[in-house]
Amino acid sequence: MPSLPRWAWIAILLGLLAATVLILLAMGREPICKCGSIKLWHGEVISAENSQHITDWYTPSHIAHGLIFYAALHLVARRLGLLPRAAIATVVEAGWEIVENTDAVIQRYREATIALDYFGDSVLNSGFDIVAMWLGFALAARLPVWGSVALLLAMEVGVALVIRDNLTLNVLMLLWPLDAVKEWQAAR
Template identity: 50%
Template sequence: MGKLVPNRRTVIVSLAIAIVAVAVLLAMGRPPICECGYVKLWHGQINDAGNSQHIADWYTPSHIIHGMIFYALGWWLFVRRGWAGANGARWGLPLAVFLEAAWEVLENTEIVINRFPSVTANFGYSGDSVLNSAADIGWMAFGFWLVLRLPVRVTVALAILGEIVAGLVVRDGLVLSVIMLLFPIEAIAEWQAAGGVA
């Protein structure tokens, strides 16, 4: 069946959505970069002031997996259901970028910033820098691109591998974060508190 291959127009729309998200985050008062004053490609600690402030961290695999999930959602809407007609599949990327951008804005609201440290392994979370949020949107787009290029079974294997590695190293990941944000489980909280990258 068809793929969600964007064209020039939908790539431009996707970039515009990302730019609007950056502008909203700046208007919300989020710091442009880490308040430490420098930018790192990789930050491996999840419970310090540098977490979610740089380009990549232990939550990057979660954002790549978002791209895979959003691709599947777009495929179901635009290809399987035929929503938006014959050229609807081209709108999969803008849909994915919109969903990720909306999450980045929501994630940086006071209610979510306050909830993360209280129920997830991300005890030191204080919101994202705008750079980190923009990078997260980019990582999501990378996950979307991987689905376009790789067989489905390889994509699924990569998503599972990303979750396993993050789970083993920092005792967190996409699935655990969603569970703990929505339905905190004391046993998981205790397990997360007992280890991981501090």
């Protein structure tokens, strides 16, 4: 990748975020919660406002994405430098936010998980999911490996204990739904 100044890479990251927001809006996604308010935190998982505000119980999953993307890109693209790797991670995260909010994936969530009333993320939530990934990526760049692993495990276990869901279970249930997991999750 070309050697660009730091400000240019930051502009690229912000441009990727802006492009994602514009694509989601063009897809017809709701800009903010239909409730008309914007909350810093919404903690009720089984509600029409889940994934509609700035942060929620799924924000740690996006922080985990950043930790994981940093580790993977450190292994395969270390020579690119931190900000070019952050741009690659942002493209992946933005791609997921777009795919996650397609009718096909929303329907898959409804069929395979306990998210029966899930109707996708607001654009606000998707944008801040990307910011959460940046936070995870930045933390991984500064923490020792054991610190990143400990943080990842703490978030996964903590969120699972509180809401019976997390990144691991989310991926499992989307790819290979298990009735036992679905029953455990439904017993909230």
